[in-house]
Amino acid sequence: MTDTPDxxxxxxECGKPAHYHPSNPDRPxxxxxxxxxxxxxxxxxxxxxxxxxxxxxxxxxxx
Ligand SMILES: [Zn+2]
Numbered sequence: 001m002t003d004t005p006d007x008x009x010x011x012x013e014c015g016k017p018a019h020y021h022p023s024n025p026d027r028p029x030x031x032x033x034x035x036x037x038x039x040x041x042x043x044x045x046x047x048x049x050x051x052x053x054x055x056x057x058x059x060x061x062x063x
Contacts, residue, residue, distance in 0.1 A: 016030045018030035
């Protein structure tokens with residue numbers, strides 16, 4: 001096998017060129033910071049359930 005080509009991709013977070021290479025543990029992000037930001041947004045959205053019950057008049061009647 002030949003060397004893995006050093007492909008450059010746009011970082012999904014900041015849009016900067018990022019090394020899409022096995023040596024880059026943060027690929028396809030340009031840095032661990034962007035990777036964590038993206039993961040954080042993902043987790044945040046995961047906790048936000050569409051149609052999440054909100055305090056309503058019915059809830060107030062129970063108390
Ligand atoms: Zn980035």
